[in-house]
Amino acid sequence: MTSNTATTAAATAPTADARALGLAHYAARAVLERVLTRHGATFAQQVTLRLVAVAEAPFEREALVDQVAGSLKADTADVREVVGRLLARGLLAAEASQVRITEAGREFHAAVAGETAEISARVWGGIPAEDLAATGRVLALVTERANAELAAPSA
Numbered sequence: 001m002t003s004n005t006a007t008t009a010a011a012t013a014p015t016a017d018a019r020a021l022g023l024a025h026y027a028a029r030a031v032l033e034r035v036l037t038r039h040g041a042t043f044a045q046q047v048t049l050r051l052v053a054v055a056e057a058p059f060e061r062e063a064l065v066d067q068v069a070g071s072l073k074a075d076t077a078d079v080r081e082v083v084g085r086l087l088a089r090g091l092l093a094a095e096a097s098q099v100r101i102t103e104a105g106r107e108f109h110a111a112v113a114g115e116t117a118e119i120s121a122r123v124w125g126g127i128p129a130e131d132l133a134a135t136g137r138v139l140a141l142v143t144e145r146a147n148a149e150l151a152a153p154s155a
Helices: 005-012 018-038 043-054 061-072 076-088 103-124 129-151
Strands: 092-095 098-101
Touching (some): 018 043, 043 076, 061 076, 061 098, 098 103
16 A cells, blocks of 8 residues: 555644744744844834835825834834834935935845845745645735734724
8 A cells, every 4th residue: 555645744734723823923033033133123124114115106104104003013103113213224214294215225125135035935945836825815814804803893
């Protein structure tokens, strides 16, 4: 009798649940934070700077704060402080009610993106496209449902 390795792997694979999601998130975030520490930045700073870096135009400061706070489930006052630190470091520049990325900010973003791209290739490489697509659908649904829970009045 022969054994099918794919069937065995599927039978013993862990079921996706909140714990598995959390473990994957914290492991990946720890890797990113190790890179960010070398650059003297925090996770929140990187998330904020990335949004401005990929924007096609300057960002309304309060819209940026709201978007980052919503993504990170963070207090807007804390995110305003993050924006302030990015301005103080010269990675962002303020123009009236807007912020834009500076050349130093672009260089910082490119350096972090380059380092994390290499790591991401090692972490995500070799995972079949159909597995990534299924995982993406599940994570989008979990995010949608969790956001709905957060928006609902607490009991």
